[in-house]
Amino acid sequence: MAQEDVFKKIVSHCKEYGFVFPSSDIYDGLGAVYDYGQNGVELKNNIKQYWWQAMVLLHDNIVGIDAAIFMHPTVWKASGHVDAFNDPLIDNRDSKKRYRADVLIEDQIGKYEEKIEKEIAKARKRFGEAFDEAQFRATNGRVLEHQAKRDALHERYAKAMNDMNLEELKQIILDEEIVFKTEVGSTADGASTIYLRPETAQGIFVNYLNVQKTGRMRLPFGIAQIGKAFRNEIVARQFIFRMREFEQMEMQFFVKPGTELDWFKKWKQTRLNWHLALGFGNENYRFHDHEKLAHYANAASDIEFHMPFGFKEVEGIHSRTNFDLSQHAKYSGKKIEYFDPESNESYTPYVIETSIGVDRMFLSVMCHSFEEEKLENGETRTVLHLPAALAPTKLAILPLVKKDGLPEKAREIMDSLKFHFKCAYDEKDSIGKRYRRQDAVGTPYCITIDHDTLNDNCVTLRDRDTMKQERVSIDSLRALIEDKVSITSLLKKN
Numbered sequence: 001m002a003q004e005d006v007f008k009k010i011v012s013h014c015k016e017y018g019f020v021f022p023s024s025d026i027y028d029g030l031g032a033v034y035d036y037g038q039n040g041v042e043l044k045n046n047i048k049q050y051w052w053q054a055m056v057l058l059h060d061n062i063v064g065i066d067a068a069i070f071m072h073p074t075v076w077k078a079s080g081h082v083d084a085f086n087d088p089l090i091d092n093r094d095s096k097k098r099y100r101a102d103v104l105i106e107d108q109i110g111k112y113e114e115k116i117e118k119e120i121a122k123a124r125k126r127f128g129e130a131f132d133e134a135q136f137r138a139t140n141g142r143v144l145e146h147q148a149k150r151d152a153l154h155e156r157y158a159k160a161m162n163d164m165n166l167e168e169l170k171q172i173i174l175d176e177e178i179v180f181k182t183e184v185g186s187t188a189d190g191a192s193t194i195y196l197r198p199e200t201a202q203g204i205f206v207n208y209l210n211v212q213k214t215g216r217m218r219l220p221f222g223i224a225q226i227g228k229a230f231r232n233e234i235v236a237r238q239f240i241f242r243m244r245e246f247e248q249m250e251m252q253f254f255v256k257p258g259t260e261l262d263w264f265k266k267w268k269q270t271r272l273n274w275h276l277a278l279g280f281g282n283e284n285y286r287f288h289d290h291e292k293l294a295h296y297a298n299a300a301s302d303i304e305f306h307m308p309f310g311f312k313e314v315e316g317i318h319s320r321t322n323f324d325l326s327q328h329a330k331y332s333g334k335k336i337e338y339f340d341p342e343s344n345e346s347y348t349p350y351v352i353e354t355s356i357g358v359d360r361m362f363l364s365v366m367c368h369s370f371e372e373e374k375l376e377n378g379e380t381r382t383v384l385h386l387p388a389a390l391a392p393t394k395l396a397i398l399p400l401v402k403k404d405g406l407p408e409k410a411r412e413i414m415d416s417l418k419f420h421f422k423c424a425y426d427e428k429d430s431i432g433k434r435y436r437r438q439d440a441v442g443t444p445y446c447i448t449i450d451h452d453t454l455n456d457n458c459v460t461l462r463d464r465d466t467m468k469q470e471r472v473s474i475d476s477l478r479a480l481i482e483d484k485v486s487i488t489s490l491l492k493k494n
Ligand code: GAP
Pocket: 198, 199, 200, 201, 231, 233, 240, 241, 242, 243, 244, 246, 247, 248, 250, 313, 314, 315, 316, 353, 355, 356, 357, 358, 359, 360, 361
């Protein structure tokens, strides 16, 4: 099957089984915005937990924070986002409107039209009966100027849309000085302009001093954060790969100047190991080292994953020098430095950043796990081979029939295991159908409670991937399953 078709199947599987829904689905969705359903949120939470623990539990010199999405507007001047127009903002809280680049450019074309119409209206008033609109359009200097600008913009815009050239669309918005922002308060002056953050990193930089001082942190140390970020992504494509509202897991690691490239190398490897521990195969990952660097970076590399639509960036590791902290020092007027007790000097720390999108990670997990497996009996089963530690449900508890005390026994088992991992109870339909339902949402284990259970206190344990079944005692269930489905099992492989 073509990879494109596989991807389409994954997208519809996500919807059908409660992983990802288009946002505002009953209103036909909102471009590049998605909601996570009952299974999606569990998988997403498990991914976040795996990342958080790998950062904050496994490293005694990394601590976490949770900064607000809204920040002082000067933050974005200092970071360079406002002037460089890296990623524009899309929500207007007054009008409740979300902007799209194509809409913005079309509005701009409309503005040139309006200017032309205004000139014509003025002239018509002035010349009265004698006014010749066609001649005026063909000869008036200001009208010609507006028309030329409109036509040039239109041509450039049409070409960019045809080529799906995102960079060029962005450049058009820049060149035309189209500004879009969120206004809060009663006035629209600079001080009340609140931006939706395009990256979570700035929340970490502005808290560097707070955390360093209150946590008595010594270099090198890191600050980790998981949170929402917003970008005006123009083209809604590839499902949750490119979203307008998404989540990032970022860690800024503060180091002594001069040591940053060693740390950059270390973090590249540490982060790759985190991915590899999921067992998706070394061949599905590669580094993409950047040759063209952002002005503030002295090294950058992406971890790419083999998606059905090619190798794509899932995570970025960046050596950001002391750019951000220095900029914030300059714009805030505060001294943002570290006193190094070993060398007896003060300096602005350098920063290594690891930045991964939760949603992209989610997508890579889904893509790798989805399989339409041909069985020996000729049937096909749809199964998600999710890493057990990430699976939304770890164990499905299935009484063979809805009578004879089997549901009660099943509930009793559920009540003892539910404290340790996420369990599901299902008594509807044939056991075969119930197994399939669990396969489709990636539940690694099912147990069946049958009539013998009431006598021998044993159940049938079924493994999702091998479909092998074995008889095990109820008392051994927790030990058998807990270790395999815990995040700890993944962390130990890091
Ligand atoms: N603070 C650095 C930073 O934001 P980035 O390369 O722009 O760097 C980091 O983004 C990660 O965030 C990407 O590797 C990707 O996983 C995720 N990401 C970026 N834009 C995204 C979008 N529009 N939708 C979903 N994930 C996105």
